Amino acid sequence: MKKTFKFYISLWGAKIVAGMLKILRKNASFLPGKVAITMCKNFLGIIEKPEIIIGVTGTNGKTTVCNMIIDALEKCGYTTINNRLGSNVDAGIASSLINGATFLGKTKKQVAVLEIDERSSIKIYPYVKPTYIVCTNIFRDSIKRNAHTDFIIDIINSAIPKESKLILNADDLICCSIGPENKEKVYFGIDKLETDVEETNNIIRDIRTCPICDTKLKYEYMRYHHIGKAYCPKCSFKSPEADYLGTNIDYKNSTIQIKTKNNITEYKLISDNIINIYNMVAVIAVLTEFGIEAQKLKEIFDEFKIVETRYSEEEVNGKKIIMHLAKGQNAIACSRTFDYIKNAEGKKAVMLNLDDYFDAKESTEDIAWIYDTDYELLNDDSIEQIIVGGVRSKDHYLRLLIAGVPEQKISYELKEIDAVDHLNIKKVDKIFILYDVYTVEMANKVKTKIEEKIKQS
Amino acid sequence: MKVEVLFPELCNLYGDTQNMKYFKLCLPQAEFIETALDEEPTFVKEDVNFIYLGSMKERTQEKVIKKLLPYKERIKELIDKNTIFLFTGNALEVLEKYIQKDDGTKIEALGIFNSYAKREMFNRYHGLLLGETQGIDIIGFQANFSFSYGENEGQNFLNLKKGIGFNKEKNIEGIRKNNFIGTYLIGPFLILNPIFTKYIMNLMGIENPELKYEKAIMDAYETKLAEFKNPKIK
Numbered sequence: 001m002k003k004t005f006k007f008y009i010s011l012w013g014a015k016i017v018a019g020m021l022k023i024l025r026k027n028a029s030f031l032p033g034k035v036a037i038t039m040c041k042n043f044l045g046i047i048e049k050p051e052i053i054i055g056v057t058g059t060n061g062k063t064t065v066c067n068m069i070i071d072a073l074e075k076c077g078y079t080t081i082n083n084r085l086g087s088n089v090d091a092g093i094a095s096s097l098i099n100g101a102t103f104l105g106k107t108k109k110q111v112a113v114l115e116i117d118e119r120s121s122i123k124i125y126p127y128v129k130p131t132y133i134v135c136t137n138i139f140r141d142s143i144k145r146n147a148h149t150d151f152i153i154d155i156i157n158s159a160i161p162k163e164s165k166l167i168l169n170a171d172d173l174i175c176c177s178i179g180p181e182n183k184e185k186v187y188f189g190i191d192k193l194e195t196d197v198e199e200t201n202n203i204i205r206d207i208r209t210c211p212i213c214d215t216k217l218k219y220e221y222m223r224y225h226h227i228g229k230a231y232c233p234k235c236s237f238k239s240p241e242a243d244y245l246g247t248n249i250d251y252k253n254s255t256i257q258i259k260t261k262n263n264i265t266e267y268k269l270i271s272d273n274i275i276n277i278y279n280m281v282a283v284i285a286v287l288t289e290f291g292i293e294a295q296k297l298k299e300i301f302d303e304f305k306i307v308e309t310r311y312s313e314e315e316v317n318g319k320k321i322i323m324h325l326a327k328g329q330n331a332i333a334c335s336r337t338f339d340y341i342k343n344a345e346g347k348k349a350v351m352l353n354l355d356d357y358f359d360a361k362e363s364t365e366d367i368a369w370i371y372d373t374d375y376e377l378l379n380d381d382s383i384e385q386i387i388v389g390g391v392r393s394k395d396h397y398l399r400l401l402i403a404g405v406p407e408q409k410i411s412y413e414l415k416e417i418d419a420v421d422h423l424n425i426k427k428v429d430k431i432f433i434l435y436d437v438y439t440v441e442m443a444n445k446v447k448t449k450i451e452e453k454i455k456q457s
Numbered sequence: 458m459k460v461e462v463l464f465p466e467l468c469n470l471y472g473d474t475q476n477m478k479y480f481k482l483c484l485p486q487a488e489f490i491e492t493a494l495d496e497e498p499t500f501v502k503e504d505v506n507f508i509y510l511g512s513m514k515e516r517t518q519e520k521v522i523k524k525l526l527p528y529k530e531r532i533k534e535l536i537d538k539n540t541i542f543l544f545t546g547n548a549l550e551v552l553e554k555y556i557q558k559d560d561g562t563k564i565e566a567l568g569i570f571n572s573y574a575k576r577e578m579f580n581r582y583h584g585l586l587l588g589e590t591q592g593i594d595i596i597g598f599q600a601n602f603s604f605s606y607g608e609n610e611g612q613n614f615l616n617l618k619k620g621i622g623f624n625k626e627k628n629i630e631g632i633r634k635n636n637f638i639g640t641y642l643i644g645p646f647l648i649l650n651p652i653f654t655k656y657i658m659n660l661m662g663i664e665n666p667e668l669k670y671e672k673a674i675m676d677a678y679e680t681k682l683a684e685f686k687n688p689k690i691k
């Protein structure tokens with residue numbers, strides 16, 4: 001698109017706003033883009049973009065995948081524009097492009113790596129046409145904002161550029177329904193695991209019947225929720241074969257093999273969490289498509305440490321305190337976290353602090369999501385205590401009872417910090433503190449109080 | 458006693474399925490039948506005491522309408538016979554006249570009720586609701602792409618005290634005809650409303666019904682009800 005006078009004015013205006021925000025040490029990842037788009041509607045289309053654009057979308061794992069792609073590309077000597085520090089809606093992407101552009105709107109970088117919010121697809125894809133689009137997975141998310149998976153898929157499909165090469169999760173049939181008209185698609189997946197089952201008990205399984213003939217799908221194996229390898233017993237519909245297949249995962253030696261049509265390469269496993277292993281395989285798929293050799297990728301992954309912003313662990317007098325972000329109002333993220341806790345070694349206590357920060361302040365939170373969440377996973381012999389804190393604690397308490405957790409294992413308090421008083425340190429080896437994105441400060445206070453409690457005991 | 462849960466493999470959004478999981482805990486003697494979309498519903502050939510249908514995706518609504526259309530007269534007969542129905546979220550739209558889509562086209566529905574639904578996929582509403590029926594305070598949440606309009610006089614489920622309900626113009630919510638109860642409220646409706654759950658158990662002929670985890674469920678209800686009644690909370 002041709003650069004107009006209006007475009008330059010908005011670009012300069014946005015750059016001035018960004019400069020001012022920087023002086024004030026405020027976050028400049030949203031407002032400059034917002035200013036530019038408000039002043040010039042097709043700003044995103046006009047501003048020059050790097051030749052290669054990698055878009056990352058999907059319900060969970062976007063940030064982790066973006067971070068790995070950016071780090072890997074920079075290790076290979078590429079310069080990138082990215083929105084890793086900011087917003088993933090249109091204004092955030094505009095802000096990143098403004099930051100990476102000269103005063104004449106020319107791009108200064110070689111590759112753009114953009115995290116793209118699914119619901120913002122319509123505002124982004126008409127102007128920004130990624131060379132590659134990775135979709136990590138599509139799950140049920142916030143009831144309020146995301147409704148259900150059909151809604152999200154319809155939004156993405158109404159806008160996704162047909163020329164983009166799609167990198168999709170073969171084990172996620174909903175994700176595979178993205179871009180029906182896109183010609184170029186490659187798939188990543190993870191081979192059958194020992195822990196896979198024939199039927200999962202997860203409450204949410206958003207695709208259960210064949211999209212062609214409505215027959216109940218069968219699975220070669222199921223992993224969790226709707227993730228697994230499916231086929232229709234009546235027609236020819238089935239999960240696609242993975243072009244990048246993670247296989248022979250060896251947790252003991254921390255290795256994974258990635259099988260492609262041409263070769264098998266062994267990589268260092270960056271995490272023992274299956275969610276992150278999916279993220280890793282997705283990154284290998286997109287970077288291989290981008291043109292980085294397997295050997296070089298292997299070297300990069302050897303040095304990789306996954307930056308776990310969602311997970312931190314420390315030890316006090318032999319007891320482990322684990323902070324785990326659980327993304328409240330997101331039934332899948334919480335169910336996966338509960339599953340992780342259930343499978344963690346040792347005797348455990350769980351501090352559940354999942355209230356929505358904003359609703360707790362000014363409204364009553366819609367707790368429907370906790371009935372979509374597998375609290376049943378917390379009903380396990382290895383979990384000795386579950387302590388709920390927050391204004392909605394009575395609801396979580398009831399949910400735990402309905403999940404079959406014995407009454408004597410559960411306590412609750414309306415204030416998160418008071419809930420720590422119920423913790424019986426002697427009974428457990430590990431204490432998990434679950435918290436939401438906006439309640440880090442509170443979670444840290446809970447942690448400090450637990451540390452003191454351990455030291456005193 | 459028989460409870461039929463319709464199409465739980467598809468009609469299970471927003472935690473709605475837990476209504477029946479909890480109901481089962483309260484009714485350990487009852488037989489719960491889960492009917493899939495490719496099976497014939499049990500109610501077609503025999504009487505059941507309670508029929509449940511939960512929230513579904515919009516495309517699923519069309520499948521469910523197609524499935525239930527041949528049983529329209531039977532459903533009418535069951536409603537006339539005072540069979541208890543609970544339809545939550547957008548399930549009630551299946552029995553209305555039609556669902557009007559964004560582009561103005563209409564999906565003909567069963568037409569058992571005279572109202573119709575208007576869907577706007579880019580205008581999602583989410584909010585809390587406080588209403589009343591039979592002297593019982595009902596609380597819950599709505600999450601809609603659609604509202605209902607048209608003739609519904611005297612057939613509303615709730616009188617509204619807070620929230621939107623059926624549509625923005627009228628102070629009513631849901632459909633009640635005999636023991637058919639349809640509500641736009643989503644999620645764990647029965648769990649949020651223990652007194653009403655007891656009322657339904659009464660309707661089923663259970664004297665002095667007992668709720669599972671009664672103390673905890675009443676405590677949660679009373680706490681939330683007080684919040685809902687607080688004029689500051691919207």
Ligand SMILES: [Zn+2]
Pocket residue numbers: 210211212213214215232233234235236237
């Ligand atoms: Zn089929």
